[in-house]
Amino acid sequence: MSRVYCHPAVKQLKDQQARYAPRERRLEQIERAEQLLAEIEPARNYPYEYLCFRITGYRPEGWSALVLEGGDVRHDLRLLIEDLSSTIRQGVEQAAEPVLTVEEVGKRFNVSTRTVTRWRRQGLVARRFVMEGRTKIGFLESSLERFVASHRDQVDRGSRFRQLTDEERDEIVRRARRMALYRPGQVGLVEVARRIARKMSRSTETVRLTLKAYDREHPDRAIFAPSAAPLDDEAKGQIYLRHRMGVSVDVLASQYGRTRSSIYRLINEVRAHRLLEMKLEFINHESFDDPASEAAIMAPLPEPASGKAPRRPKAPKGLPPYLASLYEVPLLDREQEMHLFRQMNYLKSKAHKLREVLDPAKAKTAELDRIEELQEEALAVKNQIIRANLRLVVSIAKRHVGPSNNFFELVSDGNMSLIRAVEKFDFSRGNKFSTYASWAIMKNFARTIPEENYRRDRFVTGHEEMFEAAADNRTDEHEYESALKRMQEAIKGMLDRLDDRERLIITSRFGLGGSAERTLEQLGRELGITKERVRQIESRGVDKLRKIAGEQKLELPML
Known part of the structure; x- marks a missing residue:
């Protein structure tokens, strides 16, 4: 079962109870959490306030508007029960009813320990008890009975499992060798095991373990030889870049001696590392943790408060194309500005939360696509803010133009200050962004202009007048x-x-x-x-x- 909580509110509740609640109180909360778990329906949504009250008996101060999906609630409740029980260090002899270990459950139902582990992921509630001086997983008799009653078909199917005969093992090996020879390097162990399991009405895991055992016992006749030496970071980077350029996975698998699935895994690993290396800064806000606020945050840009469309001033004649294009972008009023800043930071915060739980070695394409999509949406909003404020940079640069300062260099430098200001602006304080950006741009000019003049004075050639008088016939930059x-x-x-x-x-x-x-x-x-x-x-x-x-x-x- 995944050790990561689906929602931080439940993890916070567990941490609070583990730190502050007395031992007897925690035991009571575990019992109440297990009773609640039996009532949760995966298809329904549940207010966090209700869940917290059912477990602890009090209403939470925070997370009041939070609503959780039933499937996430079931996962988090099982994790909370297990984690809280580990803080109690209860001995099996102190339990009010019999406690079974993983091995004992397996023997009772004639299933493997792997099957019991799979049952835990599907709803069998586990707790942690002290057994022979060590903390181990255990199952109360009542918890096991509830699981069996709600998963009768699954338990019966596992109990009817029979061991493989020698003839069946030989058949599995023969089929696997034929598939591996027919498509060398194209299919891996898992894919072959899946196909054979379907043909022979066996579980994929049974076939996979049988083939691994055969290869381990017969290294000279192994069907799936040990993988080639691990690829270094440079080779992984080359695979990623070539795939981005259009080289097919089949060709890459053949050239690097890997299966298709391993190539996909390497590509996602490099892609995940590159995403995690990208700098992601955002200004947090309390509304970001309230799912009910998402509709308002992601709503289209509101109309101006005046109710009138913003007037687009006419660009003065003779301006270069770059400056003339700035007059085509309408300015933002205070409400529109705050809406865009909140939207940009919200998108970044969602991407940040997904990146926090991202494991490059197990990254899935859908997860990476979603993170990139959120970052691209945030960048689009950021660019919208920047475009609406570029005229501000030009107006400030005009005031700093002098005999030794190039106007377009000032504009370029001011644009960089504007971009940094967009990243650092705290929209929740209610200030106008233009005030903050003007201060940032002028502060940057106050620092860079004297430095530039100092460097220029140190490298005087004595021919400045000749250079300035010479005609510049180059194409306009x-x-x-x-x-x-x-x-x-x-x-x-x-x-x-x-x-x-x-x-x-x-x-x-x-x-x-x-x-x-x-x-x-x-x-x-x-x-x-x-x-x-x-x-x-x-x-x-x-x-x-x-x-x-x-x-x-x-x-x-x-x-």
């Missing part, structure tokens, strides 16, 4: 960046219209997107096809791009 960005977006859009293999080959052959250029032979090895086939796919992809570029009237040097 911002126009160049805008054109380059438009070109990159156009190329990305064109590549998206190719299929996966065409896109990978074109990207790798021309070194697009920062990837290294690779030869036809290298790509053929990675994709598992011949060099000539790679050339044909490349030619087909280039022809498609030429046609798309012609339709959009684009001139691309690579074509």
Whole structure:
């Protein structure tokens, strides 16, 4: 059974009782928690206030609006019972009724200890008792009877289990060897065990353990030889990057001598480590712990308090494209600002909670997708706040322009201060963000401008007037960046219209997107096809791009 509580409120309750409640009081709470557990229905929701009252007899001061799902409640109650009982250190002879160990339960129902462990995950309530001087898992007779009564079919099925005969073991080994030879490196032990179990009406775990025992006893004829040497971090990183670039899992499994499932596991492990290494800061708020607040927090941006759409001022003539574009973004009023800041920090806090319980070695794709989705949503809200305040940076930079200060350098420096201010602003205090951001930007200018002037004075060449008088015929920097960005977006859009293999080959052959250029032979090895086939796919992809570029009237040097 998972040792992690589904909700921190229940864990907090357990910690409080373990620290402050007398021993006899804790025993009473364990009994009440087990009685409550028998009443919980997985499909229903339960207020935390009700659960706390049923266990302790008092109403909680916090978490008053919290509602928990029945399935999570059942899991957390079983964990609370086990954890509280471990603080009591009750001997088996002190229990009011007989206590059975895991082994004794197994013997009574003719099942393995693994089956008993599985029953615990499915609802069999366990406690911790002192047996022969050591704390061990035990089951009260009444707890066992309640589980058997509610899981009669499952217990009967386990009790009818029969040991494998020698003929059945030989059949399992024969089938496994045939599957492994038919698809070498493609199927692993678990997948083979699952298929054989389905054919022979046996449990997957029984077949898996049989095959592992065979390989251990016959190393010279092992069906699933021990895995290759563990991969180092660099090799794992290479697998992750190549998969991101489009190399199939089948090809990676063949090249690295691993199964498909192990490659997926390695990819998720690297992906999880990279997520955990990313810095994630947020300002917490009490409403984040109240599920009922989520609808209001994630609601669309409210209309202005005045009820009128914000007026978009007309950009002055002669402004560079970058500055002119700032006038297209409407300003935010106080309520809209607070709404976006609360939403951004709420999304970050949800991602943070998921990251806290993330185990890279066991990370699942759905968990990683959800964390990345939350972080991307938070980034989108953050960018919305930044865009609405870029005009503030320009207005402050204008006041600091001097003979020795470049305006666009000041704007760039001020933008970085604005981004940091968005991260650090505590929206719960009710202050206007523009006040906080203005102070942060001006404080940064007060520090960086003197430093820049000092460095400039130390490296005077004596030819400054000549440099300033010389004509600058270069392309406007911002126009160049805008054109380059438009070109990159156009190329990305064109590549998206190719299929996966065409896109990978074109990207790798021309070194697009920062990837290294690779030869036809290298790509053929990675994709598992011949060099000539790679050339044909490349030619087909280039022809498609030429046609798309012609339709959009684009001139691309690579074509």
